[in-house]
Amino acid sequence: MAQKRIITGLDIGTTKICVIIAESSEDGLLEVIGIGTSPSLGLRKGVVVDIDQTVRSILDAAGKAERMAGVQIDTAFVGIAGAHINSINSHGVVAVTGPEKEIKESDIIRVVEAAQFINLPPDRHIIHVLPREFIVDGCRGIKDPLGMSGTRLEVETHIVTGLVTSVQNLVKSVQKAGINITEDHVVLEPLAASEAVLNDDERELGVVLIDIGGGTTDIAIFQEGNIAYTSVLPVGGDHVTYDIAYGLKCSHIKAEEIKIKKGCAIADMIPEDESVEVMAASGKKKYEIPRRYLCEIIEPRMHEIFSLVQKEIVKAGYEGLLPAGAVLTGGASLMEGNLELASEVLGLPTRLGTPENIHGLVDFLDEDLYRFQPDINNFNTAVFATAVGLLRYGANQIFYGENMEKENNLMENLFGRIRGWIKEFF
Known part of the structure; x- marks a missing residue:
């Protein structure tokens, strides 16, 4: 029987905070047992600007999820975004140690650490170091070099960084809400969303993920199965709402509803x-x-967002190199006409990205979520892409860590027995 673990995804967005609690098994199945959402009051463009208000919003959403699931949240995987996010590709190289020149786990750890030796300003913090490919004695395109023979091990990595203060304020807000997390539990939102909505073929061919949230639009480019470029644009669905409110001279709430x-x-x-x-x-x-007339107000802003995405694709050097096209996700991606406009501006085939293979509560009712979107009655919607992706990311990390611990314990027991045999016979 597959072993299950309780995992929590905490999506702290500019417009809403979403908490999903799920049971995850080793076979990758996610069973949702609790969900809660709350208006996000302490963030601006993905960055915490008021810790106390953010804490209250987290407590509200987490409380709803806990009551529904009948469990208390101990820890969570938390999404991070914001214009302060930067990324860079880095290279690391080490000599393979040992008389047999066989690549061990320690060699892989050393080469990834070597790739982290980059010049960073003191106000920047490394959020992720993501290996793109390993190179053994000049042979490229290796996904996992463990056990291979070689004398020189290299790695190409994608390093994601954020402002130290922004990361600390996010972690502090979650901790003050009674949820135990460290900076290792902080996950770049487009990376999390990709876990929920992209398939292996798209990652291998080349695809751009566009996660349109309330305050930001997150971009992630994948090629040859790995992440190659990330960026966060400080514009999102809220800017469309502000344009409508200004153009129609109505309240922000009514503009969002319209x-x-x-x-x-x-x-x-x-x-x-x-x-x-x-x-x-x-x-x-x-x-x-x-x-x-309403749509004539909306169209220029959405055209601007997709034009900025196109500039990022060109800047990253991937224009014409994304045969799998673009995948839109996030709450603001659901608007009618988005797929057609994105395809026109980007010059790419475009589809809507929704989470798959997630089960559990379907007929839930959350007043905050249903305020303007009563047709949302399951988790296979772009609204939940980041939260579900955080669950998948967390499940992978937890089960990988447990398997590594088991392997280490087995090796320690084996070496212990060998040492015992040596003492007994010699």
Whole structure:
């Protein structure tokens, strides 16, 4: 019988905080047992700007999930984003030790550590060191060099960094909410989302993941099965909402409702006779506007977002090298017309990325989540991509760590028996 573990994903976004508790087994199956969401009040563009408000929002979302699951959250895997995120590719090289020149776990650890010796400003913190490929005696494209023979081991890595203060404030907020985490539990959000919505073929061919959140748009480029480039743009769905509120002179709440229910990223897709009812900011007067006029407000902002993504693809050197196209995910990706507009601007085939192979609570009811999206009744939606991805990332880390510990214990027991035999017979 597959062993199960309780894993929690904590998606701290600009507009909402989402907590999902799941049971995970070694075969990769995730069974959701609790979920809670809460409006995010202490963040701006993915960065904590008010710790006390952030703590209250986390406590609210976590409390809902705990009550539903009937368990208490001890630790969690937490997503991080924000314009402070940077990335760089780095190279490391070491000599293989030992008389037989066989690559051991210690050699792999040393070469990855060697890749981390880069010049970083004192205000930057390394969040991830992600191996892209290993090179043994000049032979490239090796995924796992353990057990291979060679004299020279190299690695190409992708290193993700963030501002020290931003990482610390995020960790501090979660810890003050009573959840035990360290900086090792902090996961780059597009990396987490990719765990939920990308398949192996897309990663191998070359694909760009575009996670459109409330305050940021996260980008991750994959090629040959590995992550090659990451970036976070300081613009997202909230900027569309602000444009609508300003253009229609209505409240932010009403603008968000109109965006979700009636928004479209391409105005020409809307018939000229469709209209939208708008409540004035005073709350005392309603009036109607053509729906196409609403979409003419939305389209320039969405075009700007996809144009910025295109610039990042060119900057990274992957223009024309992404045959698997683009995958959109995140709450703001659900708007009508987004796929068509993204495909037009990026010049790539585009699909919507939704989590797969996740089961459990389907007919849940969360007042905050359902406020404008009553049609969301399961976890196979882009809204939950990051939270589900955090669960998958956490499950992989936990079971890998446990297996490594078992292997180490077995080796220690074996060496212990050998030492015992030597003492007994000699």
